Amino acid sequence: MPELPEVEVTRLSFALEIAGAQVISVHMGKALRWPLGCAPTLLTGRLVQNVRRRGKYLLIDFDHGVLLVHLGMSGSLSFAPQLRPADIHDHFEMVTTRGTLRLTDPRRFGAVVYADSQDAPQARKLLGKLGVEPLSDDFDVDRFHFELKGRKASIKQVLLAGVVVVGVGNIYASEALFLAGIRPTLSASRLSRPRCARLHAAIQDVLARAVAKGGSTLRNFSSANGDSGHFQLDAMVYARQGQPCRVCSAPIKTMRQGQRSTFYCPHCQKA
DNA sequence: AGATGTCCCTGGAAGC
DNA sequence: TGCTTCCAGGGACATC
Numbered sequence: 001m002p003e004l005p006e007v008e009v010t011r012l013s014f015a016l017e018i019a020g021a022q023v024i025s026v027h028m029g030k031a032l033r034w035p036l037g038c039a040p041t042l043l044t045g046r047l048v049q050n051v052r053r054r055g056k057y058l059l060i061d062f063d064h065g066v067l068l069v070h071l072g073m074s075g076s077l078s079f080a081p082q083l084r085p086a087d088i089h090d091h092f093e094m095v096t097t098r099g100t101l102r103l104t105d106p107r108r109f110g111a112v113v114y115a116d117s118q119d120a121p122q123a124r125k126l127l128g129k130l131g132v133e134p135l136s137d138d139f140d141v142d143r144f145h146f147e148l149k150g151r152k153a154s155i156k157q158v159l160l161a162g163v164v165v166v167g168v169g170n171i172y173a174s175e176a177l178f179l180a181g182i183r184p185t186l187s188a189s190r191l192s193r194p195r196c197a198r199l200h201a202a203i204q205d206v207l208a209r210a211v212a213k214g215g216s217t218l219r220n221f222s223s224a225n226g227d228s229g230h231f232q233l234d235a236m237v238y239a240r241q242g243q244p245c246r247v248c249s250a251p252i253k254t255m256r257q258g259q260r261s262t263f264y265c266p267h268c269q270k271a
Numbered sequence: 272a273g274a275t276g277t278c279c280c281t282g283g284a285a286g287c
Numbered sequence: 288t289g290c291t292t293c294c295a296g297g298g299a300c301a302t303c
Contacts, residue, residue: 002297033279033299056297073296074281089281107280109297125299153274162298163273170296258275260296 002071004134004167005210007056010071014079014101015051021098022047023062029091032103033072033111037122043067043114048096055130055166065116067094068126072109078102131165134203135211139165145196148188155191155199156184157258168203171238172210174263176202178237183271184262185255209234237263 002010026040046062053059058077060067069077081099092103092112103110115123131147132138147164148155158164159173168176177184179202182195191199213234236246241254241263250267 033297070297072280072298105280106282107296109280151273157274160297161274259277261294 002056002073002075002215003169003172003210004053004056005172005207006215007053007058007071007167008211009215010077011051011053011058014077018048018060018079018096018098018101019050020048021096024095024097026095027093028112029086029093030108032091032105032108033070034113036112036114038114043094054127054133055162056169057127059118065114066118066123068111068113068115068123069103070111070126071103072105072107072111074107075103075105075110078104129163131163134165134167134207139200139204141193141197141200144200145191145193148191148196151188153188154185154257155182155188156262158188159203160258160260165203167207170260171235172203172206174238175206175236178263178265178269179206181269183269184257184264186271237265239263 023043023046026043028036028040046064049061049063051058051060056070058069060069079099079101083100083102089104089106090102091105091108094101103112113122151158156173156177159168160170176199180199182199237252240252242251245252245265245268248267250265252263253266255262
């Protein structure tokens, strides 16, 4: 399930290779979350300039226009000069002079959307409400504390919403809250400044480490060059219910928050 | 406005 | 064994 680290690892795995490529053809297969938003032939001849990331979206910049790619929860990209034959879960393919980019997504929660620019309505709709990038200098403790002050929902759900800070999905929200010693059910508004600072550091730490390890491969993630990630080996709480906490040995607990599983240590994480 | 619930989708696991 | 049900999750959207 791709969160920010998996998306960033994917980006790094093909951004340099695809930069400068010219689009030969684009094929959209079975419908993803939304339609492409333009005729595939419109993209023929375009030049790929670079690949950026915003939250969990990849932005493939052309000399004119941009392609927004979201991996959903089961999507992965591959980019290779030669490709295996397409299978039933390959839903998007862009053939270029440098290789073929292909989105494989069994559950089809992913999306590929074209926009004339990052400020075009289609792009604004998807990117406009996203919170701050957690690994950028814009992610500031004072600002973070201020934003959380105004939210009465649980800190876990506020993190997942992506309005305050982007890229923290279900795995890394549980992990970051463990590292910060904060109970996931605690109202965001009740976090003290020092605890916000700890959480801020924990989010940056867990995401940066996950990127460095090549992301998590809990179910089916691999980067565009086919490498698997290794972060799940480091998980402190995620999917470890009933197992001893790696710090205090208390059994890890699980609960539901907003239809999502949360994992936490009842001893290490205080309300 | 923020908070909450619903929905989309399908493979694999669990239950009967 | 074979069927049915449940579950995983990001995020747009509707509703209060």
